[in-house]
Amino acid sequence: MALNFEEVAPGRWRLGKGADRAMTADAEVFASPEILRQAQDDASIDQVVNVACLPGLVGSSLAMPDIHYGYGFCIGGVAAFPADDGIVLPGGVGYDINCGVRLLASSIPAGEFAAAAERIGHAILQRVPTGLTSRGNYRLNKKEFQRVLAGGAREIVRNFAGEAGDLEFIESGGCLPFDSPGAVGPRACERGSGQLGTLGSGNHFIEVQAVEEVYDPDAARLFGLETGRVAVMIHTGSRGFGHQVASDYIETFRKRNLARLQLRDPQLVHAAIASAEGRNYLQALNAASNFAWANRQLLQEEVIKILEEILGLGRAKLGLQLVYDQAHNIAKFETHELGGRAADLLVHRKGATRAFPPGHTGVPEKYRAAGQPVILPGSMGSRSYVLRGTASEASAGAFFTSAHGAGRRLSRHQAVKLAGQGDVRERLGRSGILVFSLSSQGLREEIPEAYKDVDDVVAVTVASGISAKVARLRPLLVVKG
Amino acid sequence: MRNYETFCTTADMGIRIQGRDFRELYEHALRGLNVLLFGANLRTSAGCSAVPFRFHGDGPENVLVNFLAAILSQVYLQKNRVAAVAIDRAGRSFLEARLLVVPWRRPPKVEVKSATYHNLRLVESAGLKRAAVVFDV
Numbered sequence: 001m002a003l004n005f006e007e008v009a010p011g012r013w014r015l016g017k018g019a020d021r022a023m024t025a026d027a028e029v030f031a032s033p034e035i036l037r038q039a040q041d042d043a044s045i046d047q048v049v050n051v052a053c054l055p056g057l058v059g060s061s062l063a064m065p066d067i068h069y070g071y072g073f074c075i076g077g078v079a080a081f082p083a084d085d086g087i088v089l090p091g092g093v094g095y096d097i098n099c100g101v102r103l104l105a106s107s108i109p110a111g112e113f114a115a116a117a118e119r120i121g122h123a124i125l126q127r128v129p130t131g132l133t134s135r136g137n138y139r140l141n142k143k144e145f146q147r148v149l150a151g152g153a154r155e156i157v158r159n160f161a162g163e164a165g166d167l168e169f170i171e172s173g174g175c176l177p178f179d180s181p182g183a184v185g186p187r188a189c190e191r192g193s194g195q196l197g198t199l200g201s202g203n204h205f206i207e208v209q210a211v212e213e214v215y216d217p218d219a220a221r222l223f224g225l226e227t228g229r230v231a232v233m234i235h236t237g238s239r240g241f242g243h244q245v246a247s248d249y250i251e252t253f254r255k256r257n258l259a260r261l262q263l264r265d266p267q268l269v270h271a272a273i274a275s276a277e278g279r280n281y282l283q284a285l286n287a288a289s290n291f292a293w294a295n296r297q298l299l300q301e302e303v304i305k306i307l308e309e310i311l312g313l314g315r316a317k318l319g320l321q322l323v324y325d326q327a328h329n330i331a332k333f334e335t336h337e338l339g340g341r342a343a344d345l346l347v348h349r350k351g352a353t354r355a356f357p358p359g360h361t362g363v364p365e366k367y368r369a370a371g372q373p374v375i376l377p378g379s380m381g382s383r384s385y386v387l388r389g390t391a392s393e394a395s396a397g398a399f400f401t402s403a404h405g406a407g408r409r410l411s412r413h414q415a416v417k418l419a420g421q422g423d424v425r426e427r428l429g430r431s432g433i434l435v436f437s438l439s440s441q442g443l444r445e446e447i448p449e450a451y452k453d454v455d456d457v458v459a460v461t462v463a464s465g466i467s468a469k470v471a472r473l474r475p476l477l478v479v480k481g
Numbered sequence: 482m483r484n485y486e487t488f489c490t491t492a493d494m495g496i497r498i499q500g501r502d503f504r505e506l507y508e509h510a511l512r513g514l515n516v517l518l519f520g521a522n523l524r525t526s527a528g529c530s531a532v533p534f535r536f537h538g539d540g541p542e543n544v545l546v547n548f549l550a551a552i553l554s555q556v557y558l559q560k561n562r563v564a565a566v567a568i569d570r571a572g573r574s575f576l577e578a579r580l581l582v583v584p585w586r587r588p589p590k591v592e593v594k595s596a597t598y599h600n601l602r603l604v605e606s607a608g609l610k611r612a613a614v615v616f617d618v
Contacts, residue, residue, distance in 0.1 A: 069490050070493075072599055094617075095594055095617045240557070240594070246595065250597075267599040267600070408491050
C-alpha cells in the first residue's frame with residue numbers, strides 16, 4: 001500500500017484518517033525517512049493503518065521508531081481506547097505478555113569485571129535455564145504458583161529472593177491486580193508452572209555492560225549510572241504462560257465476536273473492556289504480567305548471586321541496585337490529558353515502552369525530577385541506551401511511550417544467510433564482547449545486522465521529543481537464550 | 482508452490498500449505514510445521530503412539546490454528562514429535578484424528594510458541610485449498 005505520510009514535526013509522520021475510508025483515526029509513525037521507508041517495505045505501515053480502523057481509538061494509531069512487522073499490530077505499535085466503553089485486543093499486547101527489560105547498576109569497575117567475565121558468563125549459562133525447552137530451578141505447587149500469579153515480583157521478594165526496596169523500581173510495583181484464578185486456563189498453568197526463573201530463547205538475553213557515556217549527568221546520578229561501571233540488563237517475559245493466555249483469549253474472542261466484526265486481519269479480534277470476556281482477559285493479562293515480573297526478579301537474583309560468588313563481595317559492596325524494570329508488551333489503564341481534560345484509557349503497547357515524564361506520579365519518587373527511565377537495548381553486538389521520559393507535545397500525543405529496542409530489520413533466514421558459516425562468538429569476541437549460548441543457530445539469527453542501527457532509532461526517538469538520552473552502555477558479555 | 486513450504490516475516494516464521502481437500506490440507510500443515518521445527522519429516526510412523534485430536538470450530542482457519550497448537554503442545558510439553566496424522570474425519574470446520582507421536586531424539590531447531598490468525602484466510606482456487614499460517618517464534 002503506497003501511503004503519503006506528512007512530516008508534521010521532526011521525526012513525526014502523520015497519515016490523516018481521510019486516506020482510507022475505514023480509518024476512524026489518524027496513523028502516526030515516529031521515524032526517520034529511512035525507517036519510514038523500511039516500514040513501508042515490510043508492510044508494517046499497513047498494520048498501523050489497520051489499527052487506525054478499529055472502533056473507538058483515542059488519538060492516533062501510533063508506531064515507535066523501532067517499528068517492524070508483527071501479527072495484527074506492528075511491533076512498536078501503540079493504541080489507546082476509552083476505559084469505560086472501549087475495546088481490548090490480545091493482538092495489541094502480543095503473545096509474550098509483559099516481555100520486558102530490567103537494568104541493574106553497580107559500582108563494579110568495568111576493568112575489574114573483565115578479569116572475571118569468562119567465569120561469570122559460564123556460570124550464568126550453567127545456572128540460568130536458557131533455550132528452547134528450559135525448565136526452571138523452582139518447583140512450585142499449585143498454591144504457590146497461584147500466589148506468584150497474584151503477587152508477581154512482590155511474592156518473589158516476600159517468599160523467594162530479593163529485596164523489598166526493588167519493588168519501587170519496577171513498573172506498577174511488579175504487581176497488577178489479579179483475583180480471578182478462573183480467568184486463567186489449565187493449559188497456561190501447565191505451560192508456565194515449570195518455567196519460572198527461565199530466560200527462554202530467541203531475542204531474550206542477559207547482558208553485562210559498561211556505562212560508556214553519560215549524556216545527562218543529573219538523570220544518570222539519580223538512576224545510579226556512572227561512566228566506567230558495570231550494568232546488567234535482563235530481557236525476558238512470561239514464557240509459555242503468557243503465550244497460552246494470549247492464545248486462549250484469542251480463541252474466546254473469536255468465538256464470541258469474530259462473526260460480527262469487520263476486520264482486515266483476524267488477529268485484531270477484540271472485545272469490549274466491560275464484557276465478561278474482556279474483563280477475564282484483563283485479569284489473565286495481569287496474571288501473566290505478574291509472572292513475567294516474578295521471572296525477571298528471580299533471574300536478577302541468580303545473576304546477583306553469581307556476581308557475589310565470583311567477585312567475592314556482597315551486593316551492597318558491589319553497589320548492585322535495580323535501576324528499573326519495564327514492560328514492553330502490555331495493556332494498562334492510565335489517565336492521560338486529552339483536550340484539557342483527564343481521560344481514563346486502556347493503553348496497549350506492543351513492543352513499545354511506557355515513558356512517563358518528569359513529575360508524573362507513576363515515576364518512582366527518586367526519579368521524579370528526571371522522568372521514567374526508558375531502557376533501550378541494542379542488538380547483541382551494539383550499544384544499548386538509557387533514556388528518560390519527557391514532557392512534550394509529541395510525548396503526550398504518544399501517550400508517553402518510547403521505543404523498546406533496535407527493532408528487527410532482517411528475517412531469521414536472511415540473518416542466518418548473512419552470518420554464513422563464520423563463528424559469531426569469535427567475531428564478537430574480536431570486538432571485546434564475550435558471547436555465551438547453547439544455540440549457534442540462535443546466535444546466527446541474532447547477529448547485529450539483523451537489527452536496525454540502534455543509534456538511528458535513538459536519534460529519531462530523541463529528535464521527535466518522545467524521550468531524552470541519559471547514558472550509553474557497551475556490551476561486555478552476552479548470554480543468549 | 483509445493484504442498485508445504487516455510488517462509489519468514491521480519492520477526493517471525495510461517496508455513497504455506499495447500500491440499501486438494503481438507504484432509505490433505507491438514508496433513509500438509511503437519512508436514513510444513515515439522516520442517517520448520519525439525520528441518521524434515523520422519524520417514525515412518527512405526528513405533529508411534531496415538532494421541533486423539535478432535536476439534537469442531539467455526540471454519541478451516543480455526544481448525545488449522547487449533548490443530549497446529551495441539552502439535553506444538555506435543556512438541557514442547559510432551560517432548561514428542563508428531564510423525565503423522567491419521568485422519569478419521571476432516572471438513573471445513575472439523576477435524577477428528579489421531580496424532581502419531583514418538584519422543585523426539587533431538588530438540589526442535591526453533592522455539593515456535595504459538596500459531597496465529599495473522600492474515601490467515603483459506604483461499605480456494607484451481608481445485609486447491611491454500612493457506613499461510615504465521616507462528617510467533
